[in-house]
Amino acid sequence: MHSKKEKTVLKAFIGSILILLIPMTSFGQEAKIHSHNDYLHKAPFWEAYANEAASIEADVILQGNTLYVAHEKESIKEGQTLTTLYLDPMLKAKNLGLGTLKPTLLLVDIKTEAYSTLDKVVEAIKPYGALWEDQENPFVKIVISGNRPKVEDYPKYPFPIFFDYQSIQDTSNLPLEKIELFSLSFKNFSQWNGKGRLVDEDLTKIKSVLDLVHGLGKPFRFWATPDSKTSWKALSELGVDFINTDHPYAANAYLSNLNDRYYQTPNLRKIYKPTFERDGISGPVDNVILLIGDGNGLAQISAAMYGNGNQLTLTQLKNIGLIKTQAADDFTTDSAAAGTALATGNKVKNRSVGALPDGSPAKNLPEILSSHGFVTGIVTTDNLTGATPGAFYAHRTERDMTEEIASDLAKSPLNLFIGGGKNDFTRFEKDETINLSQAGFHLTSSLDALAKSSSEKVGFFASEDELPKVMNGRQGYLRDATKASLQFLESKNKPFFLMVEGAYIDSGGHINDSETVIEEGIDFDQAIAEALRFADQNGRTLVIITADHETGGITLPQGNLNDRRVELEFTTEDHTAIMVPIFAYGPQAGLFRGIYENTAVFTKINEVLSPYLK
Incomplete structure (x- = not known):
């Protein structure tokens, strides 16, 4: 527990981080940001949270009795655990009233054996009940991805544990009450590189899967998507609910005011329409x-x-x-x-x-x-x-x-x-x-x-x-x-x-x-x-x-x-030195005609x- 003085100092410190990270202009957006591999960022959780990411991804490896956050065992760093990088910061944000406190998904991507690792997750989250005490509108939900138990075992896990379902082959008799979202690899639908536009055939495939998932009343996310402004915009307009990105600041800055820039x-x-009768003649002016x-x-x-x-x-x-x-x-x-x-x-x-x-x-x-x-x-x-x-x-x-x-x-x-x-x-x-x-x-x-x-x-x-x-x-x-x-x-x-x-x-x-x-x-x-x-x-x-x-x-x-x-799209709020057109009639x-000084x-x-x- 922290003393009152420690809480005040901590709140001021974290608040200063949020001020630095939150874009100066922030507006509501329809598509939500999923902070992919969030633990690789300089300020895990805080950067994503400051930029209003609605879903934050942490790869988790159970080693010994500890839930480490890493992609593979070779990259484990001592002290970087699910608790230190995510659960503790989330509780601090909740207790100190920092940021928006909008509902957030902590997507735990399990890299080790599903049942033993998930049992440890259930044990680890017990002291953090304040994060989901309001079960109607919890601040945090834990969504299990990666290695998961059998689908018939989903209902055995207590609130706030939910699951990321990664198939659309058989959607009958699913325990939808325990499935928080559907996720699939974008590469199974398109080889688009995020430049130009999606081809019609790929658009049809994507719309079909979105219609299916939304028909089940669930949100949808692609992983392995192109990570560009063009991609964020295209996926948002198609109705993809969570936009996968390694760049939450840039994605939020772009998507949050897209409606203001799209006119x-x-x-x-x-x-x-001029007559051109006298245009360009050598006559008097x-x-x-x-x-x-x-x-x-x-x-x-x-x-x-x-x-x-x-x-x-x-x-x-x-x-x-x-x-x-x-x-x-x-x-x-x-x-x-x-x-x-x-x-x-x-x-x-x-x-x-x-x-x-x-x-x-x-x-x-x-x-x-x-x-x-x-x-x-x-x-x-x-x-x-x-x-x-x-x-x-x-x-x-x-x-x-x-x-x-x-x-x-x-x-x-x-x-x-x-x-x-x-x-x-x-x-x-x-x-x-x-x-x-x-x-x-x-x-x-x-x-x-x-x-x-x-x-x-x-x-x-x-x-x-x-x-x-x-x-x-x-x-x-x-x-x-x-x-x-x-x-x-x-x-x-x-x-x-x-x-x-x-x-x-x-x-x-x-x-x-x-x-x-x-x-x-x-x-x-x-x-x-x-x-x-x-x-x-x-x-x-x-x-x-x-x-x-x-x-x-x-x-x-x-x-x-x-x-x-x-x-x-604006690159500055100031003037630029780009040459400007001149027209004459x-x-x-x-x-x-030509190029010359003003x-x-x-x-x-x-x-x-x-x-x-x-």
Whole structure:
């Protein structure tokens, strides 16, 4: 027995182990984890228990009067017994209230003679009755596997002894009340290596055995399965109740949030199919629309496409390239440096918004073009003081200088702004909305009013604080804002430049949320459709679509085109340095093919508009 002080110290120590072992995000899962050969892990029982394994396997050898945990006699280590590695830790977890205390199977795989070893197991578990005192919902059941007594002898063994039945040849007259689960070798059904997909013939075999066992009201486990994410997912979807793994942490981390990463788009959105009448011609360009999907890498675009019935407006385009995204001081850029590279053609330090490495202002496209008779505007789903929109009007060395960035908007030559975060302009000592009005901006109350405004400069704050995500009520805003902006800019009868940002694709990558990535990607595509529709009608407009960087390190392991389901797997909650796609449509769109630095986007835009800049 332990003293009260010893229990407190022990509880704190074990609790610290559990904190280290339990994944930061843990959600319920349908398939349960079976920790195969658990005794080979660095922390037997604790690692499996911390990762919510519902079944924990220990190979047991009776030598002398001791139940050792080992695969064969040659690997026996003194002190590593069924009691020390499993029964004692389980009792400590129960007594100290550690972990979930969900029902757990201790699968005892007997490697020596069945009857004598099992008799010793029955004797060894007697002091641990607290583990199964609630026989309706016991914390632990002992399930005998490996060498077992004859099936007709199963009922002779007392609670909590149950058995792992390993045959489906004769299932009549079985003592089902003493059989906890059925287990079979996966290799008897398939030679699948856990990559790609199971062949139809093997799927039929597996479904047949699952139907049989589930028809008996019992759970099922395969052993000798491939131990990979693809395998865990496939077996889980087939209805295998216990997923065999040597990697309980990785299996739990993968399976426990699979439903959150596997997303099905509820509604298809119509796409716009361009005419291509002026695409790629060498004719003049009067207007440039630059659309930036924040964090929108190739995987994000693919996920949105598959989610939207395997098509986007964006994926209709033909002139495609890739851009490199490094910052001046870092291999992996942030939005401030990447936005500044696109807006000014300069590599700058991360966190810099329109400021060169020495702190001096970097001249941006609206500043350059306005001096040559262009009208210019920015639209974003972010706060207007965000890093990407800020790069097109502000000059600050730190993206968190919200007050100073807000003050720069009134000083900019922009003719139009639309975005969220009005509070960023009113919560400091100076009310920047007054300065905006004094600078000539007519602050409208709606997108419709902005579109029809005869003022030279207009602005629309779409929200007091952050705008909501698409699934929280922002449907159609970016599309409508793009359309209103184009209507306003076109009415000025001057060449124009418009930047449109879809900001929340990046947010989905940061929080590893598949729904946000896909829904925001499809929403961004609706704005792209408005830009391309305008370009087709106008004939002298170049549309450029790209990203500032990729966010989340996303891959797409699986999906289903028929029901628009896509699995996204994230490797990070941060940005990555993967090249991002760039698409162009309209006159001189071919100039944007190839692989080049993000700063070249600025250079190429200037080249396209060079007749105006002489």
